[in-house]
Amino acid sequence: MLTGVRYWSKPGYTRIVVDLEGTPEFTTNVLPSDAKSGLPPRIYLDIKKIRPAPNLVEKTQVEDGLLRQVRAARFDPTTMRVVLDLVAYHSYKTFTLPDPYRIVVDVYGDEKAVLSAAPGPELRAAPPAEVKPAPPPAKIPAPLVAKKPVEVPRKTPMSGPAAGLRRIVVDAGHGGKDPGAVGPSGLKEKNITLALAKLLKTELERELGCQVILTRDRDVFIPLEERTAIANKVGADLFISVHANASHNKSAYGVETYYLNFSKNDKAAAVAARENGTSLKQVGDLELILFDLMANAKINESSRLAAEIQNSLVRDLKREYPDVRDLGVKQGPFYVLVGATMPSVLVEAAFISHKREETRLASRAFQQQTSAAIVKGVLNYASALRQVASK
Ligand SMILES: [Zn+2]
Structure with missing residues (x-):
């Protein structure tokens, strides 16, 4: 059953999600613009052996400069056709997410449109139904070249945005019906990630x-594809997703930071499977299409950001907690990072499945030290950016 169409947009980028029940097969096709009949270019999905939900909205007006509208209608007795009526586009990517099954289409405009894209005002986490089209673009102030030294003393705010980092999206993992991993004493990952995200917001x-x-500022469920879409929509300069790790091996502990890429080992694949809410096989399937999805990913910047955050976490936490274990910077196919157009990382602060680390995660002191260390990592990343920019 085709239950609905959702979208998020900013100038030069639109993400469309087709919500489905079951796992129907589909094909994606493109029709170029037809000057003769005055038809715009179109992308359409033919979804097989499916029917529309009784309350399906057949036409969704988008009108964001890239996409005019999305239409969903029966093509033949067993096929639904979803048509994206475009104004113009440069490229598009399609991938699927499981449970519930949905098709994600990311449409990109040309480079110029993307570069001149301006973010809208602050966007709070909202349930899908309340997501509104992007507000009209606002003027971005000229980049400010800060003259502060590399080490910024704490509690001394910089005079303005650091090295072009004007807007950062912090994503508290899980939430609502998805508790994330649960510790031996019953501590829920979703509550720890929210506490960490709120601290990060204040400190950053x-x-x-x-x-x-914040992608969410309360205990609410937000689908993974919406979290990245929020970051893209507001034109974020960085995307930081915070999590607590878990393992069947109850003695596993430590801190690790991920960025989006092919998983290089089984452990990374297992972490991705858990954070994606999928099986290991589905992680393998995602890797098959990842080649195509990586075109817009900022891999080098993301790996640098991950390294700065990881180094800072290990160095600073070791002072208080000498047994902190450095599990390093890793890569994996995380849904929440797929399609992000800015440097983006996923931090696994500590293992909630490990008794000692579960107790730490629950303590305000550890949360504050973790948050402060991540902020320092971001500052170091920004300083390196500034040095590159001033050369
Ligand atoms: Zn998680």
Whole structure:
């Protein structure tokens, strides 16, 4: 059953999600614009052996400069056709997400449109139905070249946004019906990630003078594809997803930071499977299409950001907690990072499945130290950016 169409957009980028029940097969096709009949270019999906939900909205107006509208209608007795009526586009990517099954189409405009794209005002986490089209673009202030030294003393805010980091999206993993991993004493990952995200917002805003947007600021479920879409929509300069790790091996502990790429080992694949809410096989399937999806990913920047955050976490936490284990920077196919157009990382702060680390995760002191260390990592990343920019 085809139950609905959702979308998020900003200038030069639109993400469309087709919500389905079951796992129907589909094909994707493109029709070029037809000057003779005055028809615009179209992307369409033919979804087989499926029927529309009784309350399906057949036409969704988008009108964001890239996409005019999305139409869903029966093509033949067993096929639904979803048509994206475009105004113009440069490229598009399609991938699927399981449970519930949905098709994600990311449409990109030309480079110029993307570069001149301006973010809209602050966006709070909202249930899908409340997501509104992007507001009209606002003027971006000229980049500010900060003259502060590399080490910024704490509690001394910079005079303005650091090295072009004007807007950071912090994503508290899981939420609502998805508790994430649960510790031996019953501590839920979703509550820890929210506490960490709120601390990060306050600290990043104070230390970097930038705006921080949370994908959620309360205990609410947000689908993975919406989290990245929020970051793209608001034109974020960085995307940081915070999590707590878990393993069947109850003695596993430590801190690790991920960025989007092919998983290089089984452990990374297992972490991705857990965070994606999928099986290992589905992680393998995602890797098969990842080649195509990586075109817009900022891999080098993401790996640098991950390294700065990981180094800072290990160095700073070791002072208080000498037994902190450095599991290093890793790569994996995380759904929440797929399609992000800015440097983006996923931090696994500690193992909630490990008794000692579960106790730590629950303590305010550990949360504050973890958050402060991540902020320092972001500051170091920004400083390196500034040095590159001033050369
Ligand atoms: Zn998680």
